[in-house]
Amino acid sequence: MIISIEKSEREQRLSRVRSLIKDKGYKALLFAADSYLGKKGSLRYLFDNHLIHRYGYGLVLEEGQYQILPSGLHWCTDRRVPDTIYPKDHEVLEIVRIFNKQNIAEGVVGVIGLNNTMKIEDYDYLKQELPHIQWVDASVAFEEVRSIKSKTEIEGVKEANTIIEAGFDSIIEHIRPGMTEEEAVSVAYSTVHALGARDTLFLTLSSEEPGAVEPIFLNPRPKVIKENDYLIVSLEITGPSGHWVEHSRMFCFGTRDEEMERLARLVARGIEYAEKTMKPGVKVTDIQEELEKMAAEAGTVCGHLTGHGIGMDVIERPFVARQTGTSFIGVEVPGEEDEGLLYLKEGMVISFHPQIMNPDMKKSAYMSDVFVITVDGAQRLSSRNHEVILIKGR
Structure with missing residues (x-):
């Protein structure tokens, strides 16, 4: 540790x-x-x-x-x-x-x-x-x-990712219809902290309508998970070394909704594209542009921030987003001063998390993975697939 x-x-x-x-x-x-x-x-x-x-x-x-x-x-x-x-x-x-x-x-x-x-x-x-x-x-x-992590830092990132996946595994084992969102994710808090996590930021996305998820991130709520609901769970923690990681997947609690599954497949396709594309020298704004193109061709909308650097702060540069002319430092898009951070470099760590939505914003999909940029390309730290996780009632 x-x-x-x-x-x-x-x-x-x-x-x-x-x-x-x-x-x-x-x-x-x-x-x-x-x-x-x-x-x-x-x-x-x-x-x-x-x-x-x-x-x-x-x-x-x-x-x-x-x-x-x-x-x-x-x-x-x-x-x-x-x-x-x-x-x-x-x-x-x-x-x-x-x-x-x-x-x-x-x-x-x-x-x-x-x-x-x-x-x-x-x-x-x-x-x-x-x-x-x-x-x-x-x-x-x-x-x-x-933005360029040392060997020691990357070891810390990998350690944190092992911890966060253990926390997510505990949710998969525990979560069932009839629980509140708060109850469903509570086991992850104890799991990750017992393994050395320092800070935690747990978020969920859901909807009052079955077979849907609104594209709004909230703290886990006292909302009861019902049959045929969909739920997105996003975990963010710092490991013992102080490095942040993110891990997010989607759950279905009954009959699969065809449109939700389609949106999830688009997100999975976006992550697969990133895994193949993110190499030293690749421009981050080009990746965002390609994700937006994929979404538009499918008649959907892509979120504004598809990925970002991650380290000792949960959101660091570079931003995988469209470049703007803004001079405001705190805006999560590349601005006027970001020229030196528009291209991926070996040693960067990227949290990649496409969010794909229907134009009416009633249904959406979101998943996240952490990648280390190596001389040979992007190394995804999780081996978990991107299929929607089906949970059946007891």
Whole structure:
């Protein structure tokens, strides 16, 4: 079980971050992290801290690095984490003190999470106290760095995938008509956590109508599963190493619906296409375009985000989606800054999950798998097939 990273792995990651500082001409990189799922992976990447509460900062200079956490987290964080400061006043005050001590009063500082994570009052204070520094969002530049996973990281991804499939297996063994969605997936929580999962995000898609699934992701509900219902279950977890994986399949609880099965076959076809196509050098927007073409030819609609990078945050770049001209960092489509992340590279890990819907949005299908991009192509981590899983009542 990979619980903490070795010193050599951490030094390798810091070296890549410092190369980014040098390449961009930054004086430093400041990482803003929050315990919200999807906004804390940078601290795990840099400092091996799986942030479970509140927020924190990471600061990397040409020489020296610091993790700066609220004083209260002294009692609620991993004591293995090196280079950590718990200022008695406020984290942003400590950042200013470090900059003054290092005689950094001008130039450009890249901030990961500036536009979608950092607190406004902290940003305003930094501008006030260090007025000659230009603070720029460096989130996409950092995404380029962490999009390529090391051998150790890929081992962590594979370990997490083994855990999530065990959780899904427990659902298949347990789930029956007459249960609520909450009851049906509850066994997966205990299974994955017993095996070392850290964070979990479980979602379901269903409908009030039998033989249908509306394309809306929700937390498992107290809705009773009935005969002839369809249900999509999506599990997302972090393994012991802090890496996210996703696994989703479809269930039928009685008579198979011809249209639902057709939609499921289209999703399976899309995943099969990705498995054959995703190789180093392939453009991610081309994959999305092909999936949309497949869907249109079948008289259906393809979801906007067919896949994405996945790692220490549940959604990372690159995005398998149509490119737009937006400059907003938090939009889950390739934007103006994503040019360097439009092509697959060896070492990327991709969560691929086509969503195919009827035009009236009454019926839909969705499944997901995790792929590692190797020099020879895409390695799918699951051996589970993509047939709708038939569950009969006891």
